[in-house]
Amino acid sequence: MIRLAFAGPVQRETMERALIDLVQKNPTRLVKTLVSHTGIPERLVESLIHLAGIPPDCTGAHLPAASRKKLSDLLTGCPLTVKALGNFSVAMVTRGGVALKEVDPKTMESRIVPGLFFAGEVLDIDGDTGGYNLQAAFSTGYSAARGCMERLKENR
Numbered sequence: 001m002i003r004l005a006f007a008g009p010v011q012r013e014t015m016e017r018a019l020i021d022l023v024q025k026n027p028t029r030l031v032k033t034l035v036s037h038t039g040i041p042e043r044l045v046e047s048l049i050h051l052a053g054i055p056p057d058c059t060g061a062h063l064p065a066a067s068r069k070k071l072s073d074l075l076t077g078c079p080l081t082v083k084a085l086g087n088f089s090v091a092m093v094t095r096g097g098v099a100l101k102e103v104d105p106k107t108m109e110s111r112i113v114p115g116l117f118f119a120g121e122v123l124d125i126d127g128d129t130g131g132y133n134l135q136a137a138f139s140t141g142y143s144a145a146r147g148c149m150e151r152l153k154e155n156r
C-alpha cells in the first residue's frame, strides 16, 4: 500500500486545524468549495469528499468531526493499493548495465576493453522520469563521441 499526500507536505494535524479554521470562518459554504481553496483540483476534491463519506451538499457547519478527521487523513495520506506493476511494454528506462566503475567518465571508454565506448541505456545509470535519462544519453553520447575521436587521432 502507498499513501498519496494530495495536499503536499502538510502534517495531518495541520490540515485538520486548517479545515476547522475554514469551516469556522465559512460555515454556510460547501465543504467541497472550502477544500478547493487549498489548491487541490475540484474534481479530485469531490472524489475525496465522497471517499470521506461527506454528502456533496454538506456545508461547513454540518461537517461532523469524524468526517473532518477522515477528510484530513485522505488529503494528507490517501491510502492506495498497488494492484500490479507495469510490465516491459510500459517500461521507460532500463536498470542495470555496464558498471560505471568500469568506464572512464571523461571519454566513456571501457577500462577493461580499450577502444570500446558506451553511452546511454547500456550503462548502469537510471533516473526518474523528467529528462534525466535523456540527458544522461545525450551527455554520455557526446563524451563517447569525443572519446572515440581522441582515440582515432592517437592511433593515426
Ligand SMILES: Cc1cc2nc3c(=O)[nH]c(=O)nc-3n(C[C@H](O)[C@H](O)[C@H](O)COP(=O)(O)OP(=O)(O)OC[C@H]3O[C@@H](n4cnc5c(N)ncnc54)[C@H](O)[C@@H]3O)c2cc1C
Pocket: 090, 091, 092, 093, 119, 120, 121, 122, 128, 129, 130, 131, 132, 133, 134, 135, 137
Ligand atoms: C515510453 C518511454 C518514455 C520515456 N520517457 C522519458 C522521459 O520522460 N524522460 C527521460 O529522461 N527519459 C525517458 N525515457 C528514457 C529515454 O528515452 C532513454 O533513456 C533514452 O532514449 C536512451 O537513449 P539511448 O540512445 O541510450 O537508447 P535508445 O533511445 O533506446 O536508442 C537505441 C537505438 O539503438 C537501436 N538498436 C537496437 N539494437 C540495434 C542493433 N542491433 N543494431 C542497430 N541499432 C540497434 C534502436 O532501434 C534504437 O534506435 C523514456 C523511454 C520510454 C520507452
